[in-house]
Amino acid sequence: MRKLHNWDDWIDYFSVWQDKIGLERSELRQFEFTIKFDDPDVEAIEFGHYRGQRKWPTLMHVPDQRIRDALMNLIIYQGDTEFASVEQQRNLLLKPPSDYDMLSIMRVMCEEMRHGWQMSYLLCEHFGDEGRREASKLLERNAQEGERLLGSFNEIVDNWLDFFTYAQFIDRDGKFQLKMLSTSAFEPLARSMGPMLKEESYHLGTGNNGLLRIIKAGRVEPELIQKFFNKWVPTAFDLFGTDNSSSAQWAYVWGLKGRFDERETEQDVDQGHLNEASRRLYREECVRLIARLNQYIPDRDRHLAIPDLKFNRKIGMYARQCYDIHGNEMSQEAYDKYFPGLIPNEADYARLNNIMKDNDWIEHRTSQN
Helix, strand or coil: CCCCCCHHHHHHHHHHHHHHCCCCHHHHHEEECCCCCCCCCCCCCCCCCCCCCEEEEEHHHCCCCCHHHHHHHHHHHHHHHHHHHHHHHHHHCCCCCCHHHHHHHHHHHHHHHHHHHHHHHHHHHHCCHHHHHHHHHHCCCCCHHHCCCHHHHHHCCCCCCHHHHHHHHHHHHHHHHHHHHHCCHHHHHHHHHHHHHHHHHHHHHHHHHHHHHHHHHHHHHHHHHHHHHHHHHHHHHHCCCCCCCCCCCCCCCCCCCCCCCCCCCCCCCCHHHHHHHHHHHHHHHHHHHHHHCCCCCHHHHHCCCCCCCCCCCCCCCCCCCEEECCCCCHHHHHHHHHHHCCCHHHHHHHHHHHHHHCCCCCCCCCCCC
């Protein structure tokens, strides 16, 4: 692990990381990374034990070492996802379907790097030697080696359908996480979220529009698209954390991370099921989005669907249990026969990559406007 003495050292190390993962396009390397903060919109802590007190402008104002540790952990995990996504997507630069898509993915990757840059700045600026060590680690773990902290960010993004599905569902989870941090009692973190959310909205639009363009072109059958939904959506559900999470409860009590609808809802908080509530809201949003995509698939029997919360989970109460895509329990023997046909296999990837050799597998666009 490289020892960093200051923020300039981290910036130098960031360039080393770009070299290491093979980011060679000049447009990516010349992007001007900046630290962006919103103006403070709410001065008082909005929820939890310290509600009504002034938000904490520095780490010295945070009243307990346990809270500081939990806060740093939230920033580490957020930063880790940002750099991981660039590592996952970088090979798509080699085979864009159009100049429009090349510009789109370069923008997405630059903004993801900026988000990681922002989280690294918070670590270096506010958390001393330990923060600088953790900021260094953000550039040392690698998604392609399976070293990132969360499962979704160690998965392979093989092709452009993979990418559009990833942007639709995994980046949408990112929107949820960023919004929950936007009400944080730690003011520098809360003020980082507004610019990141604005940039994240473009990533979500890229995913949704990409899927819509594929469906409109009609070359990739809905059944194959569904397999990619089945690959990514369960991992997105896992990103919300375990059920009955004590760490989520303490993050709320300490004012570090609010509910997704913290400023909109009047419902009492259920501190014992914070992750479950966010996961449910996320799934409901995804269901609405896919209903719009299905308007372009005439045959209702071929409509796309969001898997049930129980399907193919890796963490939580349903982890490694046998449920079909609709949430019905199955025997282990039946599940072992059923599951391989639900996610992309080697033949699916080969067939999809063959389809993508032609230029008609996606509706083309020529303008970023």
